[in-house]
Amino acid sequence: MIGRPTWMVSCLALLLGMAGAGTAQAARIPVRVVVVTTFEVGNDTGDVPGEFQTWVEKLPLPQVLPAPGTWHGVMRYNPDLQVLGIASGEGPEHMASSITALVLDPRFDLRHAYFVLAGIAGIDPNFGSAGSAVWAPRVINGGLAHMVDAREIPAGWPDGFTPVQGSVPDEQPVPPLHSLSGDMAYTLNPALVRWAYDLTRAVPLADTPALRAIRARYAGYPQAQKPPTVLLGDTVSSETFWVGARMNRWAERWVTYWTKGQGTFATTAEEDVGFMQALTLQAQAGRVDPDRVLILRTASNYDMPPPGQTAAALLKSEATEGGYSGYLPSVAAAYQVGSVVVRELALRPPGP
Template sequence: MRLAFSLLATFALSLFVLPPAWAEEAKIPVRVVVVTTFELGKDSGDVPGEFQSWVEKLPLGREIPAPGSDHGVMRYNPDLQVLGLATGEGPEHMASAMTGLVLDPRFDLRRAYFVLAGIGGIDPNFGSVGSAVWAPRVINGGLAHMVDAREIPKDWPDGFLPVQGASPGLSPVPALHSQWGDMGYTLNPGLVAWAYRLTQDVPLPDTKGLRASRARYRGYPQAQLPPKVMLGDTLSAETFWVGERMNRWAERWVKYWTEGKGVFATTAEEDVGFMQALSAQARAGRVDMNRVLILRTASNFDMPPPGQSAADLLKEESQESGFSGFMPSLDAAYRVGSVVVRELATRWDRYEETVPAAP
């Protein structure tokens, strides 16, 4: 009896001292995480959102329960070892989803690549609807002092100014990372350049609707070009702004916070939450910020064409039940993003240890 008890005690103790690889359940291997922000209905078979093309075409056939998330499930391709999720719209949903994912004990994401592939608005001074834009930088458009438009001093370009000061052109530019929050992020330049070069010749859909939409932007030569893959910075703000004056602010804001190096290209809500959450987890060694990419495809222009007001544009898009480039932008996000995802996943022996880069 005493011997049996001793053996049982030894076995029980061994459960606590065995090497972690034996004592813990094996992690689900992940090479690439595909991050989208919304789905309109089901993950497949109905009107698509950002997630559906990835589920149906990559494909992401296996469901993984995610009860604490906005979407409730994640999707997985065990052959490619690609994990996909829809985080919910807005920076709060994004930050919550990414933090929850990285802390999920089912995954080890220290060598995983993250590809955020979502739709957004585009500056007609930069490009046209239907285009796909890789972001070298993310600028925070939500953290600022703001003065009501009716009270802006005459010598100010707009009513937005850094929270660290009392003028729009505060000089020198405050540190991007301060007690006030993170105003800007630079993604791994080599990886961004590599993704762009890999996809720059991917053909993008050019529909009758896109051609009609861009034809209205007389005097904006970049807006009148067919869709293409581009490089340009994204401005991330939770408030869905629209209009020529706001577009001028966005262009100025990106130039200000990048000290003239950045070029405003696309609008987004979630990207600053994405970068903030991953950066925090990177400091704990749970992810690698050198393996992060952001792709935004243009579903609409961020300002109206000449002769139309901002309010008229919003009304028009509401009546049409969507943006002029909604479906083409969803298509472009998958067409371009999947090239990078498949390259990383299928040549894992090349990219597991070494992050790809282009000069």
């Protein structure tokens, strides 16, 4: 499903960074926390917000820093909190290249910095509701697989996906998570994830008339009908914007398979596997700490239609109704929940 391996993007960015290592280095800019968002729809301030704008305006991130080699071209910085903000660009390739460029930037020493990815996502209606915020204990690669066309799926298969390392959906034993065939799952620091969840689990989230109307359509899905809340659940990362009940069942199975029954599918987004791949490789070089990474995904929409609606009709309704059904509440929730954690991390003493 992912067309270009993200490790290739990271390697290219690494070579470019090494080529520029001989240039004169400015004084290091202290960074305690890196806030990572994936897109901005217009300006960084003053218009309809993307993921980045709310952080820029509210944290705030007043200083503009050039960001060569990244999608957005600039970063934002708060010198009092020593928080750096970046918009990576959508998709795992943009994420991997932007994070690698950032880590190799000689202006920063990020060995003891925390990284907090805060972005919007689709949510499984079997897990939670639009407008909710979900801290991810794990990232599962939903883009690397063998895929059999739906018209040719063998009888008895639950779907058309098998591990690249296998030939049947339930290949046993479960192949290695990290191998020559690709990276399939990452587990974030459990203590840090739990700390972030406990710190924010009681944060009240907006519940708008529009969100209530959306929830009401999901009769028979009790978790989807609850008001927005802060949750813990795993994210499936895939560049393909899949949709529908059958694909949702695949994602639930895929998480269960790769976590050997320990994980729970909650959200679906593009960039998380590129984020984890880039940071993991840079951690091997001692440039970042892999135990200081958090992922927060807030639900802008459901990943499957309500009863009585087809997947194609859901896509059409999202397009004709101005975008994701819970877009603005989810953007607001990403900052509302994420900023609590970022501020606390920024107050921690620097260093190991």
